[in-house]
Amino acid sequence: MPATDARIQPHTAGNDINRTDISYILNPYDEFGVEEGLRIKAQFKTGLVTVLTIAPAIGVEVLRTCFALGVDQAIHMKDPAFADGDSYSTSVALTAALKKGNYDIILFGKHAIDDQSGAVGIYVAEWMGLPHVAMINHLTIDPDQKKAVAHRQIEGGIEVLETPLPAIFTCQKGLNEPRYATLQGIMKAKTKPITVFTPADLELSEDQLGRRGAKVVIETLAPPSVREKGKILQGSTDTVVAELVRLLQKEAGVL
Numbered sequence: 052m053p054a055t056d057a058r059i060q061p062h063t064a065g066n067d068i069n070r071t072d073i074s075y076i077l078n079p080y081d082e083f084g085v086e087e088g089l090r091i092k093a094q095f096k097t098g099l100v101t102v103l104t105i106a107p108a109i110g111v112e113v114l115r116t117c118f119a120l121g122v123d124q125a126i127h128m129k130d131p132a133f134a135d136g137d138s139y140s141t142s143v144a145l146t147a148a149l150k151k152g153n154y155d156i157i158l159f160g161k162h163a164i165d166d167q168s169g170a171v172g173i174y175v176a177e178w179m180g181l182p183h184v185a186m187i188n189h190l191t192i193d194p195d196q197k198k199a200v201a202h203r204q205i206e207g208g209i210e211v212l213e214t215p216l217p218a219i220f221t222c223q224k225g226l227n228e229p230r231y232a233t234l235q236g237i238m239k240a241k242t243k244p245i246t247v248f249t250p251a252d253l254e255l256s257e258d259q260l261g262r263r264g265a266k267v268v269i270e271t272l273a274p275p276s277v278r279e280k281g282k283i284l285q286g287s288t289d290t291v292v293a294e295l296v297r298l299l300q301k302e303a304g305v306l
Contacts, residue, residue, distance in 0.1 A: 188223055
């Protein structure tokens with residue numbers, strides 16, 4: 052996703068942002084998923100942590116960041132056909148890629164912070180026929196029983212759910228504290244191989260992917276209108292109240 056400090060402007064086409072000269076970062080909620088995978092591997096001293104992304108060429112920066120944190124494998128789904136997808140078409144592509152592997156625990160961020168969508172992980176669980184627990188902030192794995200216990204915060208308490216593995220979880224703040232990359236990790240990350248998947252590799256047609264496969268598309272994207280400067284009312288209380296009521300009635304039209 053675009054870096055949070057990037058200057059976002061609509062593209063001249065009017066249905067996307069201008070992606071020229073902007074940097075990309077790992078979605079903060081996905082960071083919790085990466086960290087949890089690394090902790091589970093360290094706890095049981097077995098397994099591999101694999102990350103997947105759908106992104107243009109610049110997405111390799113995010114995968115290198117994950118390598119620097121300690122991830123073992125990275126998959127880059129890189130093709131123009133993947134572009135401009137919604138939660139639906141994105142989940143179709145991710146499901147096809149995940150079915151090529153053998154995963155016991157699949158972790159997503161609870162939502163993307165650019166479009167605030169929180170549906171991708173749940174869609175993937177449905178496509179794969181796997182149980183899922185959304186918005187977890189604690190996870191315990193029992194490898195012998197092949198089950199997991201997840202906690203998530205609800206209004207007034209904590210909900211505790213048990214599920215068999217394999218399963219899908221979406222992660223939120225409080226699950227863990229993501230680590231920083233070490234200098235050694237950063238140096239090693241530069242040479243690690245990245246697997247690239249195209250639609251052909253996943254046996255998917257372009258009609259299933261990206262904008263062509265989306266159920267929701269952006270027709271128009273525009274910056275918010277410029278707000279007028281606020282007014283400072285001065286005078287006695289009676290004068291200010293009377294003027295405020297007049298402005299709310301005549302100018303704002305809310306009374």
